[in-house]
Amino acid sequence: MKTVRLGAGMAFWGDSVLPAVQMVERGEIDYLCCDHLAELTMSILSKQRSRNPEYGYTRDVLDLLRLSIRQCVTNGVKVITDAGGANPRACAERVAELCKDLGLTGVRIAVVTGDDISGDIDRLMAQGVSFTNMDTGEPLSSVRDRLTHANVYTGADGIVTALEQGADIVICGRVTDIALYLGPLRHEFGWAADDWERLGMATVVAHAIECGGQATGGLYDGGWWKTPGLENLGYPIADVSEDGTAVITKTPGSGGRVDIGTVSEQLVYEILDPANYLTADVTADFSGVRLTEVGPDQVRITGGTGRARPDTLKVNMGYRAGFIGEVQFTYTWPDAYAKARRGIEFLENRLDRAGFKSDDVQIEYVGRNSMWGDRVAEPDPADDDLLELVVRYAARCPDETEARKVFTESVPLYNNGPAGVGGIGTRPPLKELFSLWPCLIPREHVTAAVDILEV
Template sequence: MDNTQPLHIGCAAGFSGDRTDAAAPVVEALIASGRPAVLIFETLAERTLALAQLARRGQPDAGYEPLLDDLLRPVLARCLAHGVRIVSNFGAANPAGAARRIAQLAQELGARAPRIAVVHGDDLSGPQHRGMLAQALGDRMPTEPIASANAYIGALPIADALRAGADVVVCGRVADPSLVLGPALAHFGWRMDDWDRLARATMAGHLLECGSQVTGGYFADPGYKDVPGLARLGYPITEIDADGHCTIAKPEGTGGRIDERTVKEQLLYELHDPAAYLTPDVVADITAARVAQAGPDRVRLEGVLGHARPDTLKVNVCFESGWFAEGEISYAGPRAAERARLAGQVLRERLAGMAPLRIDLIGVASIFEGDDSAWLEGRLPPGVQDVRLRAAWQLPSHADAQRLVREVTALYCAGPAGGGGVRTAMRPRLGTVSCLVPRAAVETGFMMME
């Protein structure tokens, strides 16, 4: 890459389950810029990876982002044809499996065969790591089976993979901003102790990592913070210069908004200490940062400072924690709330002594029939009453947890009067503990798929 030019990085997903039509406008904008460009997908939340590990137990080829095909199919051929590199963490619990699927997808699309790199080193769930985890967690070490243990690794293996010529880089658990910092490192050739530049590109990654949050999605609050075109929301693109400063924009013709307020909200999102945002790559300091409008739907971020990275890495350990069950039933009409409360009392009496039971009364117009614009526009007929009872609990065994499902279903006929629309669900429950391990104990790297 030509490290004298700004680097354009677009984000097409902010979590697993995000919109699958977001990537195409971003890719076309990246291509039209004529600049070196990278497309990122951020699809890995804290527990997503543990759920992916459970999925892989039942099906060894699974465990990567379930929407991978839907996310990549619209854009993979275009990216390969125009030199837009792809960096993602949708490898989850099975990065190699994701890489194999991407190669197959390229072949199905008639695209050229991509060079795919798989980043490794984050997975600490193997028996060789148990001693280190036990030492780090102490008396918090789970006694239940561990579903996953993953370190938040940094940007260096991503950068190394791109320098080695990868078209696509597939990661498991890397820190979210590292998806942006890695391409910046590869493009500009910064030193790994150039703390200010690393911090600036890290905060550019922080602005992109949640996708459409920064373009107005999570910002929208009608009548207070209005966002145009929310149904066709554009996803963000950042332009990073050689000093790491960035400008945030979005594809022309898409909905949403980018202004100082949307950027400031995202800048502060999940930031515990504005003077010390800890990442595997750098400690970022935004206390002197400057946010300024640079044009319509364009905002410039400057003034971020950086300090030496921590000597430790965060690890999330997820473990099996029994079963979670919930059930819902609706009551409508006169005395709906009273009947819902009585149903909750019946559940508490019948399930007494088994486990703490959570009861909620929720809902507006879940039963009301007619033009749905009535409730969308806040126009409900006088006297409409609608209450939905929700009950939930957690127990160690599937059989015990299932008792709640049966009891909620029995309310159909066992009263109170007029209950309907029962919905129940059960799923394995995962617990999570976090710890810090020495950076030196976590060996990272990448492997180019043949």
């Protein structure tokens, strides 16, 4: 019986490329599926593209392909990636140059577009698409002049078309993470675009492996201490059957583990209602999922299903939302807590005097309550043996000038504030803030387009 082996090569921009390289070398995979885009990666990539029209994709894909594309061609492994980000065409052109540099010929590189609607917003609004914020109900006009990008989470159609046209490497923009896996499966098995049961089952499989090492022992709360080889974690491979069920395993000879525990933890990662997992391709139902250990590092996954896909697609829009100004400083024994309190007061008074404006401020003691806030008691003022206390002060500010004040007004803590302070930064750690504008678009407005570049 035919199976298709899908490897989860990358889980985010900046993830290690070695697990993918090893998987191509010895994982006997048919497809290497790589996700490089987190929720607001598109804001960063759009900003890069606006500065240089040749940029706007995640350049780690070139590092990955430099080390693996020759082997992919030799082993017949096809690569599906969303590394195109805000500029899939530029990404594909660089990949084509890389293939030429490596002396490869006959490589077909597909560019899948259609997700970027940033230039069509006026036309779409005239046609009745409101882009109202689905969480707050606010109209788009409240952030319109600050938008960084607008991309639709598109489904697998473009990937299927690209593979039908013989693509060896498929470079997409903002397709869903799930589409990177459903595309090759629809192509290989000939599933109809409305085969909801199989697509739903395969979506559960894709969800289990799409975050790479988190399915194979990374972040494993149930047994991190007995998981070998985290430094050389093998990324997950799904051996998918025609009915959409799969056996999940990992690259042979790699670190980590695949068992019911590791896969269960990942199945519950970043989901809402498990019976209604909305994607561009299908509404998947995880509620009946079952796992069986069928061999060493082999888990069979069954019991997922699906129903008709939603009529609307989610739009990933981001907007510039100011800057975060942030500092950290450490007070020591004796009287670490009292000193820290006085240091914070010093900073707040100086910021007031500087006319500081912020929308919100967060003060944490790192090592004490920075994870769980006021659920954790403040240090005991009577504890005269507290050796050190790290203060983190962060403020959300309307602009860069205000955010910079957090730094400039904290520097005098070095020689004007309470005694016993260390570790004040010497450089302003400014972070531009992008916020998400979650909204929907009826799917009839969105069509994938596919171009092929041949080396």
